[in-house]
Amino acid sequence: MQNLYPYAQIIHLFCAIIFVGYLFFDVVILRAASKKMPPELAQKAKQAIGSVAVKIMPICVLLLVLTGGMMMSNWVGSKAGGYFETNLQIAFMIKFCLAMVIVAAVIVNLSCKFIFKRPSPLGNIHPIALTLAVAIVLLAKVMFMV
Template identity: 50%
Template sequence: MDKIYPFFLIIHLFCAIIFVGYLFFDVVILAKIKTKTDSQKTLDAISQKITRFMPFVVLMLFITGGAMAGKYFAQPLESMLQKLLLIKICLAALIFIFVVFSLSCHFIFKCKNPLGKFIHPIIFVLCILIITLAKFMFYL
């Protein structure tokens, strides 16, 4: 595991940048554009493109994160790093539930997401918390 850990880390970081970057773009920038423009075609094209590749990004994010987390849980839950990592995993599980729910509404049930415009801001806040915990993990 020690030999492939750096590769998982790089893939995980790039996927996190893509995922959080998209959420930032959607929550902060697209939210303003939606209220000031009538260009629904452009917004639909962006949404269609995102729903095609974002599930792959999220899947890679969770696979690499899970593989890397296994390294830190070889011993019983004792250190602050492990406790913060466990909180990160719980927050990530919440994000995973939201993503699966959203994709199920879109692809399986073919209905509008009942959480609608609230789901991306919620996931964005959870991502900010995860990033903050990731920085604190190695300093506490």
């Protein structure tokens, strides 16, 4: 597993950039731009962007989970001496829990859209997902400083 770590880290980093970048674009830029265009044009733009994103983002989230799990085995677990023994492990587990909230919300939304063919009870998860993603990025840096 140690030999794969650098590759998992690179894939994880690029997927995180894509994921957080898309959330930032959707929550901040597209929302502000939509206010400056006619409502029907704004709706068409959101639908066009969403139709592409729904094909790319699930793969991105899956790769984030898989590569994150691979890297996680180096820092927490029985081989690493536990789950909450060090400050790094505590920060990592908080990061993991926040990521699982995002994953659960994505699963609910995609299930509602593609399996149940009805609107998600969660509504638009992008603002909260962006907030959680920013917290995850900060924890990713902080966990090596504590």
